[in-house]
Amino acid sequence: MGELRRDPVVGRWVIVDTDHPKEPRDFKYEQNVPSGGLCPFCYGNEFMTPPEISCFRDPGTASNAPGWQVRVVANKFPALQIEGDLDRRGLGIYDMSNGIGAHEVLVETPYHNKDISDLLPQEIENYLKMCCLRAVDLKKDNRFKYIMVFRNYGAAAGASLEHPHTQLVALPMVPKNALEEIHGAQAYYNYRERCIFCDMLRQELQDKERVILENKYFISFCPFVSRFPFEIMIFPKQHSGYFCHMSTEEIAALAQILKTTLAKLKKVFVNLSYNYIIHSAPINGDIGVEYYHWHLEIMPKLTQVAGFEWGTGFYLDPTSPELAAQYLKAAE
Amino acid sequence: MPELRKDPIIGRWVIISTERARRPDQFVGQPKAQEDPKACPFCEGKEANTPPEIYALRPRNSTRNGPGWDLRVIPSISPFLRVEGDLERRGNGVYDVMNGVGAHEIVIETNQHIANLADLSEEQITRVLNCYADRITDLEKDSRLKYVLVFKNYGKGSGSTGIRHARSQLIATPVNPKRVKEELAGARLYYEYHERCVFCDLIKQELSQKERVILDFDGFVAVTPFAARFPFETWILPKQHCCDYTCIDAESRKNLARVLKAVLLKLKRGLNDPDYNYVIHTAPFRRQKVGYWKTIDHDYHWHIEIMPRLTKVAGFEWGTGFYICPLPPEDTAKFLREVEI
Numbered sequence: 314m315g316e317l318r319r320d321p322v323v324g325r326w327v328i329v330d331t332d333h334p335k336e337p338r339d340f341k342y343e344q345n346v347p348s349g350g351l352c353p354f355c356y357g358n359e360f361m362t363p364p365e366i367s368c369f370r371d372p373g374t375a376s377n378a379p380g381w382q383v384r385v386v387a388n389k390f391p392a393l394q395i396e397g398d399l400d401r402r403g404l405g406i407y408d409m410s411n412g413i414g415a416h417e418v419l420v421e422t423p424y425h426n427k428d429i430s431d432l433l434p435q436e437i438e439n440y441l442k443m444c445c446l447r448a449v450d451l452k453k454d455n456r457f458k459y460i461m462v463f464r465n466y467g468a469a470a471g472a473s474l475e476h477p478h479t480q481l482v483a484l485p486m487v488p489k490n491a492l493e494e495i496h497g498a499q500a501y502y503n504y505r506e507r508c509i510f511c512d513m514l515r516q517e518l519q520d521k522e523r524v525i526l527e528n529k530y531f532i533s534f535c536p537f538v539s540r541f542p543f544e545i546m547i548f549p550k551q552h553s554g555y556f557c558h559m560s561t562e563e564i565a566a567l568a569q570i571l572k573t574t575l576a577k578l579k580k581v582f583v584n585l586s587y588n589y590i591i592h593s594a595p596i597n598g599d600i601g602v603e604y605y606h607w608h609l610e611i612m613p614k615l616t617q618v619a620g621f622e623w624g625t626g627f628y629l630d631p632t633s634p635e636l637a638a639q640y641l642k643a644a645e
Numbered sequence: 646m647p648e649l650r651k652d653p654i655i656g657r658w659v660i661i662s663t664e665r666a667r668r669p670d671q672f673v674g675q676p677k678a679q680e681d682p683k684a685c686p687f688c689e690g691k692e693a694n695t696p697p698e699i700y701a702l703r704p705r706n707s708t709r710n711g712p713g714w715d716l717r718v719i720p721s722i723s724p725f726l727r728v729e730g731d732l733e734r735r736g737n738g739v740y741d742v743m744n745g746v747g748a749h750e751i752v753i754e755t756n757q758h759i760a761n762l763a764d765l766s767e768e769q770i771t772r773v774l775n776c777y778a779d780r781i782t783d784l785e786k787d788s789r790l791k792y793v794l795v796f797k798n799y800g801k802g803s804g805s806t807g808i809r810h811a812r813s814q815l816i817a818t819p820v821n822p823k824r825v826k827e828e829l830a831g832a833r834l835y836y837e838y839h840e841r842c843v844f845c846d847l848i849k850q851e852l853s854q855k856e857r858v859i860l861d862f863d864g865f866v867a868v869t870p871f872a873a874r875f876p877f878e879t880w881i882l883p884k885q886h887c888c889d890y891t892c893i894d895a896e897s898r899k900n901l902a903r904v905l906k907a908v909l910l911k912l913k914r915g916l917n918d919p920d921y922n923y924v925i926h927t928a929p930f931r932r933q934k935v936g937y938w939k940t941i942d943h944d945y946h947w948h949i950e951i952m953p954r955l956t957k958v959a960g961f962e963w964g965t966g967f968y969i970c971p972l973p974p975e976d977t978a979k980f981l982r983e984v985e986i
Contacts, residue, residue, distance in 0.1 A: 463964050620796030624825075
């Protein structure tokens with residue numbers, strides 16, 4: 314018999330198939346094989362992107378020229394634009410506003426074919442440091458209420474360019490999914506005066522069966538209520554609302570756990586496409602960080618979301634997170 | 646300038662992107678590959694390959710699970726939820742668990758190997774729509790169940806297995822799903838404030854503004870929603886207020902069949918047979934819960950949401966629940982209005 318599991322934070326139910334679980338070999342997924350070609354994110358093509366906003370580069374090299382390690386540019390096709398006023402207004406029963414926000418692209422590495430799992434620890438640390446620096450900078454603009462860091466890797470995950478990159482979007486309102494998590498966490502905090510995520514981590518570390526990796530500062534595990542097969546969460550063990558407040562030591566620990574977790578995932582599923590997103594507390598508002606705990610969610614693209622999920626917000630997970638964790642733990 | 650628009654019912658924001666300035670015709674797809682119909686388990690004569698039927702429309706002189714039917718309902722071959730057993734709701738530390746009790750059925754819409762519902766006759770589509778209502782009514786008798794979702798996955802990009810034989814699915818769940826609850830709560834909030842149905846207001850506004858209306862006949866309107874999540878997303882709403890799909894009369898179902906066929910044909914002709922999902926949004930079973938369903942007859946309005954699968958949902962959407970729609974719904978409505986059927 315399958316099992317219904319309820320997410321303790323947002324209250325979403327998920328159906329986990331515990332009867333006939335799908336093994337890794339049962340998944341037929343769209344493989345991500347880079348084909349190369351002219352790439353605006355490769356060395357020598359810096360002129361193809363908007364000018365850089367920020368960059369880590371070799372001393373003595375000119376901006377918008379080769380010699381960089383991590384490069385941040387404005388998205389050439391931004392979903393939101395930075396100039397102007399929000400101008401929130403009604404239109405009959407509808408509500409709208411101007412599309413104000415920031416949309417930046419962070420090119421993680423000069424190498425066209427290297428995923429994060431292929432980079433050196435030092436390179437990943439630089440990349441994560443840049444994510445933090447950009448978030449700290451965007452936070453200063455008080456029109457923005459939320460910063461979303463996300464990464465689409467592979468065409469199946471919605472990446473329009475092959476060259477590995479991460480995106481940052483600053484939004485003028487707190488998005489629905491974040492609000493749901495915050496409200497759920499707040500309700501739990503009001504009742505128990507504890508952070509629900511801290512309680513979850515405590516239980517995961519005790520149960521152990523869903524934990525993939527652990528180091529001094531971070532833990533990666535398959536969540537008890539996974540929406541997708543082989544979904545993974547990485548949490549800081551210390552309670553903290555904002556990812557951009559990580560110390561240098563924590564950044565190094567995150568780089569290590571992120572690299573190994575992704576390497577394991579890609580060992581089980583060769584040429585996998587995936588998304589990851591960072592959930593962090595809202596900014597420039599009065600939302601307390603005592604009950605919100607930032608984390609990183611990895612969503613492998615192994616299945617397609619269909620009518621049932623769209624209609625209900627109920628998800629079907631064909632591989633239990635316990636089984637997925639077993640495979641991931643075993644992968645070298 | 647891009648626009649942020651808010652869904653008036655559940656409060657989801659979407660970004661209507663203008664930067665890439667894409668045109669509707671850029672979403673026209675490639676024709677679908679043909680497959681060998683001999684391998685199809687849903688065709689007439691293959692009844693032995695499926696689980697025994699739960700419901701069928703067939704002449705008196707034909708035998709159960711034999712040929713001669715017009716429409717068949719069978720349990721899913723790989724069901725996620727099962728009819729047998731108890732729920733046993735229980736806790737596990739901070740988590741909540743219960744057994745996977747429910748129902749998962751497949752409606753085989755025709756005995757012929759036809760892929761798209763749009764290509765069936767109005768009469769056949771009416772039979773499908775009647776069958777949905779019959780199955781929901783039957784499942785309501787099971788007191789463990791709270792909601793039935795009727796949906797269709799058409800084409801590989803929609804999450805379908807890829808067998809090109811027209812069918813839809815019903816999943817009955819023992820809890821009210823989150824997305825359904827949000828919509829009900831949003832509609833109720835609007836009603837409490839205005840004492841009007843938000844969907845009725847939406848229809849009125851759309852019919853007076855006209856720019857997002859695709860079709861308007863036989864008591865139904867098809868519109869592209871103001872805060873569309875996807876390009877060419879289309880909703881079909883009955884003009885007559887009613888919260889429950891099963892309550893509409895036979896005449897209305899015939900009309901709905903005509904409207905649904907017209908919308909699906911416009912998508913098919915205009916975009917070269919795109920993959921799509923559709924979902925019927927209807928009121929849950931009103932099980933006894935004192936006062937809880939008091940206003941649902943007035944505040945909620947059943948409807949169908951059609952989502953062509955032309956773009957991929959990526960990290961941003963998963964992370965935020967904010968959608969980026971690359972094309973204004975006014976443009977897609979105009980494009981679909983002009984497609985001849």
